Amino acid sequence: MPEAEQDGSRRRGRNETEEERADRMWTELIQEVRVAQMGVQILFGFLLTVVFTPTYDDLSGTDKTIYIVTVVLGACATGALIGPVSLHRLVSGRRIKPQAVQWASRLTLLGLALLLVTTSSSLLLILRVATHDDYVPYLVAGVVFWYLLCWFGLPMWARHRHTTR
Template structure:
């Protein structure tokens, strides 16, 4: 990074590139804290299911859904913890703007994997707890809600209110 560019202040926020990277890093870490806690609690509960007597009575389809759910939860956990490890490894190398970009990408992947984990877990729980005929409709409805809250609404707001300057 060029020293002149590091020292140049962004007119909109009156911050240097380094200050902007620091701010953006803090924002990413706050986002990760929310998602990471949820996925870790969910994964912790999922990991205990296999050790319960009820698990052996599940159909092969439900056991497969369970395995897929645990793998998705593990992948989501990895993606959401990844930025912390990433930061630790590259810390002090003066590449924070690049680290922030990669942390944001890992966080987005983690959120997508969390979406898949929650959907899969809901499918499994509803298949075990209720009549199978309406389970796909319930899961599809909840998935649509997640998609609306997590992606559609933010993308709409971004497109609607982002200035062209």
């Protein structure tokens, strides 16, 4: 009987135990979160300054509403993308890393979805203020489609194509 089966640990495709797999997946997840956190924090920081500019008072009611919704979305995205760090810190040493990785992954996906909406609504606000043209919603819809394709469509296609054979 293989040694891994004798000691009760289950090995998978990479010949790693569940704990080793959780450690590897955690490291990969944190690297991914760092990229997303940087983007959302820069965007959120920029959004927070807008209200203090003299031109904020000149925005229409609709534009102010878009701004407020965008700031709230940015705050939510920031929370979701920082959540895995807090989760790890609070459960560290409790021997539940595989479950923590699963929850952190879910928070990261939620954070990415919120970042997509935050970025899109920021673009909508900026283009509305910059151009006042009727084509702005169509342009933003095109960008949203691009985000969906890059962030979710292509990965899901690759996942389906390379894991169902």
